[in-house]
Every structure is written in structure tokens, then in C-alpha cells.
Amino acid sequence: MKRGFWSGRKVALSLSCAVMAIAVPGQAQQSTEDEETRDARGMGTIVVTAERRATNLQETPLSIIAITNEMVEAKGIEDLQDMARFTPNLSITPARGAGNNNASFVIRGIAGGGGSTGERGVGLYIDGIYMPRTSGAVLRMLDIERVEVLRGPQGTLFGRNSTGGAIRVFSQQPTDDFEGYGKLTLGTMGRFDLVGMLNVPVSDTLSVRMQGAYLSQDGFVTRGTESLGENSDSIGRFQARFEPSDRFRATLGLSYSASRSNGAAHVMTEFDMRPGIEGVIQGNYADWVNDAFKLAGQAPLAALNDSRIVTGDPFRATSLCLIDDFHPDYDRACNQFSNDNFFQADLNMSYDLSDTLTVTSVTGYSDLAHTGLTDFQMLGTERRTDNVSSQVFYQELQLNAELFGGLLDLVTGGSYFWEDAIASNENLTRRGTSAYPANPGNPPNGDAGLFRTAVSDVGQVVNSYGLFASGTLHPFEGFNLTGGVRRAWDKKHYFQERFRASDFNPVINSVALNSIVVEKTADFSAWDWRGTADYRITDDIMIYGTVSKAYKAGTFSYTVLATASGADQSVGLNPIPNEKVINYEAGLRMELFDGVVRLNPTIFRMDFTNRQAAVQVACGQGPLASISPGSPQCPVGFLIQTTNQGDVKIEGVEIDGQLAFSRNLVLDGSFAAFKPTLINPPAGTVNLFPDAPSPTFNVGLTWMEDIAAGAFTFNASYAWLGKMETHPSTGTDSSYTLPSYGLLNARVQLALEDYPLTFTLYSNNLLNETYAVYAQRFGGGFWDAGSGVGPAAPPRSALSEVRGRPREVGLSLRYDF
Numbered sequence: 001m002k003r004g005f006w007s008g009r010k011v012a013l014s015l016s017c018a019v020m021a022i023a024v025p026g027q028a029q030q031s032t033e034d035e036e037t038r039d040a041r042g043m044g045t046i047v048v049t050a051e052r053r054a055t056n057l058q059e060t061p062l063s064i065i066a067i068t069n070e071m072v073e074a075k076g077i078e079d080l081q082d083m084a085r086f087t088p089n090l091s092i093t094p095a096r097g098a099g100n101n102n103a104s105f106v107i108r109g110i111a112g113g114g115g116s117t118g119e120r121g122v123g124l125y126i127d128g129i130y131m132p133r134t135s136g137a138v139l140r141m142l143d144i145e146r147v148e149v150l151r152g153p154q155g156t157l158f159g160r161n162s163t164g165g166a167i168r169v170f171s172q173q174p175t176d177d178f179e180g181y182g183k184l185t186l187g188t189m190g191r192f193d194l195v196g197m198l199n200v201p202v203s204d205t206l207s208v209r210m211q212g213a214y215l216s217q218d219g220f221v222t223r224g225t226e227s228l229g230e231n232s233d234s235i236g237r238f239q240a241r242f243e244p245s246d247r248f249r250a251t252l253g254l255s256y257s258a259s260r261s262n263g264a265a266h267v268m269t270e271f272d273m274r275p276g277i278e279g280v281i282q283g284n285y286a287d288w289v290n291d292a293f294k295l296a297g298q299a300p301l302a303a304l305n306d307s308r309i310v311t312g313d314p315f316r317a318t319s320l321c322l323i324d325d326f327h328p329d330y331d332r333a334c335n336q337f338s339n340d341n342f343f344q345a346d347l348n349m350s351y352d353l354s355d356t357l358t359v360t361s362v363t364g365y366s367d368l369a370h371t372g373l374t375d376f377q378m379l380g381t382e383r384r385t386d387n388v389s390s391q392v393f394y395q396e397l398q399l400n401a402e403l404f405g406g407l408l409d410l411v412t413g414g415s416y417f418w419e420d421a422i423a424s425n426e427n428l429t430r431r432g433t434s435a436y437p438a439n440p441g442n443p444p445n446g447d448a449g450l451f452r453t454a455v456s457d458v459g460q461v462v463n464s465y466g467l468f469a470s471g472t473l474h475p476f477e478g479f480n481l482t483g484g485v486r487r488a489w490d491k492k493h494y495f496q497e498r499f500r501a502s503d504f505n506p507v508i509n510s511v512a513l514n515s516i517v518v519e520k521t522a523d524f525s526a527w528d529w530r531g532t533a534d535y536r537i538t539d540d541i542m543i544y545g546t547v548s549k550a551y552k553a554g555t556f557s558y559t560v561l562a563t564a565s566g567a568d569q570s571v572g573l574n575p576i577p578n579e580k581v582i583n584y585e586a587g588l589r590m591e592l593f594d595g596v597v598r599l600n601p602t603i604f605r606m607d608f609t610n611r612q613a614a615v616q617v618a619c620g621q622g623p624l625a626s627i628s629p630g631s632p633q634c635p636v637g638f639l640i641q642t643t644n645q646g647d648v649k650i651e652g653v654e655i656d657g658q659l660a661f662s663r664n665l666v667l668d669g670s671f672a673a674f675k676p677t678l679i680n681p682p683a684g685t686v687n688l689f690p691d692a693p694s695p696t697f698n699v700g701l702t703w704m705e706d707i708a709a710g711a712f713t714f715n716a717s718y719a720w721l722g723k724m725e726t727h728p729s730t731g732t733d734s735s736y737t738l739p740s741y742g743l744l745n746a747r748v749q750l751a752l753e754d755y756p757l758t759f760t761l762y763s764n765n766l767l768n769e770t771y772a773v774y775a776q777r778f779g780g781g782f783w784d785a786g787s788g789v790g791p792a793a794p795p796r797s798a799l800s801e802v803r804g805r806p807r808e809v810g811l812s813l814r815y816d817f
Helices: 007-024 032-037 069-075 080-085 285-296 565-573
Strands: 061-068 091-096 099-107 120-125 144-151 165-171 179-187 192-200 205-219 220-223 226-228 229-241 248-261 266-272 337-354 357-374 384-386 388-403 407-434 447-477 479-499 517-536 541-552 581-591 597-609 610-617 638-644 649-661 665-679 696-707 710-721 741-752 758-765 772-778 797-805 808-816
Touching: 061 069, 069 144, 069 696, 069 710, 069 741, 080 091, 091 710, 099 120, 192 447, 337 665, 517 565
Parallel strands: 120 165
Antiparallel strands: 061 144, 091 099, 144 165, 179 192, 179 808, 192 205, 205 229, 220 226, 229 248, 248 337, 266 797, 337 357, 357 384, 357 388, 384 407, 388 407, 407 447, 447 479, 479 517, 517 541, 541 581, 581 597, 597 649, 610 638, 649 665, 665 696, 696 710, 710 741, 741 758, 758 808, 772 797
């Protein structure tokens, strides 16, 4: 018996339309009429909602990329980090030290965030709810309708912290059909995924959709008894859609996810202690590891790339552990982890007051509990916690109006955001008795024990309000003027409690204290705006130019002193002001040769001022003048603080395109590059950091064919990422440029004609490329005095790379009903 819904022709057509959507920016919602009339070319109308209203992509004057659920399957995209490889000028990478525990989001070189108080420069929205902190299963691409990536400042319509752009994730919503599926995926490295979905139309006005998933995979980098890169996710979602009339619509979403992993796959690739440690210097981490080797009866530490630290195997990490005792053999005490529990509830309602007037409400609450444990230097000498909890409430009201007979489209409204976030963390380190530069200690070159340091609670409570309005005027056929403005207010209450520990001994007026609390409340405000003109040169070619401004809320960064009261320190605690980005952008949106070619080039320049960046701040001077270098509070001579790093000019280009050879064969591709120029940067800062790879490009080929058994589809996608800086300095003992790399993914799919079964054979990283997604170099401050003179010359350093996954091969079986 033939299956009407599951005919191979319709499956091939739906995938064809999905390919159009990823190759060019936008939400893939092709109308049936357009699909029929353009079937011969494989092109369809693409509708986007980036303007807070439905518009045709080719008539939307923004730089947008959208990825549909079909393209997630076709290109082997499993999470937002995978998606970034296929979205030029978007980068999502592990963070320095914390790895994947705190991923860095970057669009057009603008990033930020981290911990409980950092602010991202890229706004992330899950089903309309703003999410300030992200980790774990939240990043998974599962049962999505689409993901929209808006490149460039989006402050007018999307508000705070979208100076680089915004990412909007939309889950699949209930339909009017009774349907469901079960999907099983098995693959190399212990891949086991089980996903199920059930959609039920309860009545003519109510439909619900339920989904559950368990996703797991083994690690791929060996470290002692661990296999780094191992992860598992348990995900549950419930959605309800209620439409009691043709004027009112409401959707309710509830989601929960639990993510477990054992840390980023760090591998030490350089350990350069020349001119040496043994017989050259005493003290600091390298010498303490050297002393542990000798006490265990092993050879002293080699000056360059000791094989016990740099294994030479790209998938075998250093297997040392000193946390349990002063013996270098590995122990479970050095195991890492990253655990996340996330819950979100969201309610979206809209009511048509008339045929030209609609009011919309978006309400949401989310709760993220993240716990992590990392080894910053990957030598088994420390256990550094990375714990963050965040509760968010978000409310937005929006009014869409079509005025004066269609002459003006207006969007106006307001938003409220509240967050209560806290990070309770500490470090546990093993040290030796020796001290730099020549003191063997007492007992000589022995175990000094465990030191509990940096014990603190850091958090903030944020209340943010915004009012916005944006209008598009259509004065004559083919020409549009868009103007918008937003006024935003932020109130932040920041607090930091530093507890007594090995590196912090608070004594005020001869009275020993258990802790010192520093806190401050500050108000921030900003105007964001946008002005755009677009003109349709022909029916198939549009040109546009836009100028826009967005802000990122100001923040705090402070190191509590042990010698002054919390009240006195709070008085002198001043916030870092708002970041500001002004974007100048122009582009073309073209459909050529009767829809055979779709090409969308964009050029931009962004003026980035009051840049917030985490950098090394030397102790004993400037804001850390009261903390002596080499003291317990500053053992390596500097502390990492977020500071105002001046201004940057960023210039770049983005090109998205597609070529439909026929309805069965489609080529898609994207390219992007940007160049930052620092203007009057502080001493020691020469790179935009966190940085992103540039240039980047991707290309994909999809072939669809109806065969006797059903609908056959083949997809091959190649993504290439350019070099990336990993530190704000250059030519120093901490700087490193991550090499470029390219990845090829391939999929072969067969949707049976007579049975509701779909088989997919996949391979990610088909060419088995060995590559690093991030790297960090630790300079002389960890191995000597960090001064670069005397016995600390030349500066010693170590390089650790976060390894990407090797080739994966697997098979998926999906049963639909």
C-alpha cells in the first residue's frame, strides 16, 4: 500500500526546500503555491521574522542565516557549536580554562560573558525567552523548527546584550495531525541516541506535542581512567497550542534537560621549560611536578616536552594527579565533570484586534543550575570549581500594526528582564615546599600539602526594562524606509563575598574575620536606534543600507582586599560602563536567472567602544596596587579581571548563496571574513579577544532522487575555519594562534516508499581530520616568576589544545506514524 504522506517525492521536495533555507538567511516557511510554481528550479519563498513581523527574505534588509530541522539532519548538526561551523562570522568555542563549561559566543568578533555576572555580546533566545547563561543540553539541536542567526547589532528590536547579533531558537510546535516518530541512532565511540515524539490533536482548538530523548556518546581523549569528551543528555519537552478562535492563539512550552559530561578534551601539545627546571630554578608548578617525579623514583622533568606530559598521541592527555597525594600516578580525585540541569516554561499569546492590528505577549521563566570541575593547567595539580546558578523571568508585550492602508508597518512594545545569578566557587591546589627562585623549602623539595584558595560567592540581581518602536514606511513601489528606537534601563546589584582561605586572611583593626563582603548597586541606561533604506532595483534585486546602534550593559569586576572593610571597599567599587557598537552595513539580495541563483552579499563596518574584556592585570600596580605580586592572593604575578579595553573598528564581508542545477541537485555556500583594528588599546593588548576564526566558508551539495525503494538523498557539507587568536597579546609567553582546519560531513538517506521508515547513514569528520577547536598557552607566571629576566629568561610556557572529535560513523533508523 502506498503511503501518501511519506511518498519519496514529497520527502525529497521538503529536503530541497530546507537546503534553500540554510544556503541563504531566513526561516524556511515556503508556501504550497510557491513550491508548485518553482519546483522546476528548486527555489521557494523564504519567510523571516527578524523584523518582529513576517517578511520575505529577499525583501529583508538584514544579514540573517536560518537553519531548519531538515538541515540539522542533512548536515550532521548536533548542537549550536556544530551550527556555528556552518554559519560564517558566528563562533561558539570553549572558554580559556573552563573549556565547554562556559562556551564563548562570538558574532563578527564581538563576544563577552562568563560566570554569574558577565554579559554576552550575543543575545540568545529560546522560544522567545532571553537566556543570559548557557551550558550543557541547552546547546543541543533537538526537535527544532528553526534557528535564526541575526548578524550585526540588534538592539532596537531585541534589546540588551545584542551588540554582535542574536541567536533565536524555535522549538517544533503542535500541529493538527495525530503523528509521532521514534528514532534510534547507533554509532562509533559508543554513540546511542533514542528520541521519541508524539503529537495529539486533543480537540478542534487544542493540540499537544510531547518529546523525550536520551543522547549519549563515549569520550575520545584518554586521561588516566577518564575518557574526555564523554557526554549524555536527558531531555523532555511538552508543548500545547490553543486556538479557540481565528483571532486568538496561545502556545505553552515546558522543557527540562539534564546534561552530564566529563570536561573538555584538553591535550598538552607543548611543555617548554627551557633552559630547564632541574638544577636551574626552584618553586612553582613545574618544579613541584618535578619534585613529585623524583620522590616517586622517576627521572627529573625534561626541559622540553617531557613525554609524561606531552604524550605525542593527539588523543592521549597528560595522566598526572597530585590532588590525592604527592605521587604523580593518576587518581579519580582529578576527574573532571560538567553537569547542568535546566528548566524553562514559556507562554506565547497573540490576539488580532483587527485585520491590521495584533497584540502579542511572551512570558517565560528559566532556571539553570550548572556545576563543573576543571583542571586549569591539566597537570593534576588543582581542582577548580565552576558553579553557576541563574533564575530568569522575562516578559515582553508587542503591538504590530498596518497603518494608513499599508503605507506604514509599525512594531512597538516593551520588555522586562529579571535575573538572580550566583557563582559559589573555590580552587584546591597541591603545592611543593620549594619557592622561587632557589629555596628548596622545608622539607627540601617535598609536599607542602593542599591549599584552598579563591573561595568566594559572586553574584548579581538584575532588573532591566525596555521600550521600543520600529516603523517601515513604503512611500512608493520598491522603496522602503525603516526607523526604530529603544530606550533601555538596567539596575544591577553586584555582590562578592570572599572567604578566609590559604590566599585570603582578612584582618581588620586587629580582628580576624571569616569573610569580607563587597557590594554595589548601579544604574545603566542607553538609547539604541536603527535607520535603514532599501530599494528594489528590479523584481529580483534589492539593495539596502543601514546604520544601527546597540549596547551591552555595564558590569563589575573586582578583587576583594583582605586589609580593608567591605563597607570601605564598596564605596570605591565603580562599574565598567556600557559597551556600544555602531554598525554601518550595506548589501544586495538577489535572485538571478529565473531563480537558478540566489546570492546575498553584505559588507559592514562596526565601531566598537568601551570594550569589556577579561585580561591579565599585573599585581602591585593600577587597580591591584594593594596586592603584591607573588603573595598568596597573587601567586603568578597577575589576576584576570574584566576591564575597559578601549575601542575597536571591525570591518568585514558576508556572502551567502545557492545554485539550483535542478530540483534534484543543489549547491549552497557561505563565506565571511572580518578584520579588527584596535584603537588606542591598553598596554599589552594587541588582539581582539575573545576572537573568532577568519576567514570562514562552507559549501554543501545535495542530490535527491526518486528510486524504486523510495526517496534517496545524498548530502556532503564542508566547513573551513580560519586562524584564531586565543590571547589578547602577541609574541608573548601566553599568546597562541589556533591553526585553521576544515571538516567534511556526509549523509546518505533513504525514505522508503511503502513503509514509514527512514534510514540514514552518516559520517562526521569523514576525512578524519585531527584538529583543535580551542587552545590555551600558560606563560612563565605558572612555571617561574613570569618576569622574563634572570632565571626566568627565556619565559617558559605550556600549550594545551581542546581536541575536536575524530571521524564518527553511524546509522539512524526512524519510524513515523
